[in-house]
Amino acid sequence: MKESKKNFHNAEILSVISRAVEWAEKQADRILKEGEPLNPSEVELARIAGVRCPERVRILKVSNMPTPEDPKFAEAAKANGFLWEQIKGLTLGYGIYIMEEYKSARLVSHELRHVFQFEQTGSLSIFLQKYLQQLISFGYDNAPFEIDARKHEQGH
Numbered sequence: 840m841k842e843s844k845k846n847f848h849n850a851e852i853l854s855v856i857s858r859a860v861e862w863a864e865k866q867a868d869r870i871l872k873e874g875e876p877l878n879p880s881e882v883e884l885a886r887i888a889g890v891r892c893p894e895r896v897r898i899l900k901v902s903n904m905p906t907p908e909d910p911k912f913a914e915a916a917k918a919n920g921f922l923w924e925q926i927k928g929l930t931l932g933y934g935i936y937i938m939e940e941y942k943s944a945r946l947v948s949h950e951l952r953h954v955f956q957f958e959q960t961g962s963l964s965i966f967l968q969k970y971l972q973q974l975i976s977f978g979y980d981n982a983p984f985e986i987d988a989r990k991h992e993q994g995h
Contacts, residue, residue, distance in 0.1 A: 855915045856971050860964045862907045863931045867963060870934025874899035881947055888951040888991050891958050892933070896951070900939040904929060915975070930954055932963040944994030952988040 874897030877885060885893035906923045907913055913923065927941040930953035937946060960966040973982035 855909075855912050856968055858909045858912050859907070859971060860967050862909065862912065863967055864963060866905055866929075866936070867931035867934040870899045870931065870936060871897050873897075874934060880944070881951075884944060884948045884993055885951045885954070887993060888948055889955040890951055891955075893951075895933040896935065896954055897933060898935045898937055898947070900937050900942060902939055904936060904938060930957065932957055932966070945992045948991060948993040949988045952991040953984065955991075956984050956987065 877893055877896050877898065881896075881898070882893045885896060890896065904923060904926045917923075927938045928946050928950040929936040930950045933954060935947075935950045935954070937950070956970075957963060957966040960969060970982070970984050973984055977983070979985060
């Protein structure tokens with residue numbers, strides 16, 4: 840198990856998760872408004888990933904990944920191996936941010952598996968709480984949701 844560089848107390852963790860959920864919900868709304876629906880090959884990737892409602896998924900290609908303005912959230916994420924500057928894709932419910940220069944079937948299928956995980960949890964809030972707890976407990980590379988998403992990557 841990878842240890843965090845900084846220990847956060849339970850109250851801090853709950854506060855950070857609450858702020859993360861608020862930020863994520865705003866970003867998800869943006870993606871759903873501005874993003875593109877899946878093309879036919881992406882719909883097939885979604886089905887392979889187990890997504891129940893691929894017609895609801897939107898992808899928004901960006902040149903810079905949006906980052907939270909909240910310093911505690913950013914610090915907690917970084918302390919647990921989630922490095923914003925290295926993110927190529929980010930799934931928030933049915934919305935997916937993809938760095939336009941890195942868009943590939945492999946990355947899209949990875950993010951679509953996160954959509955499946957979100958669907959299984961029932962809400963963005965619950966998904967993020969579980970995901971962030973995994974980051975805190977195991978670090979990014981060893982988080983169960985990340986391991987699962989890597990196992991379901993398609994293409995190169």
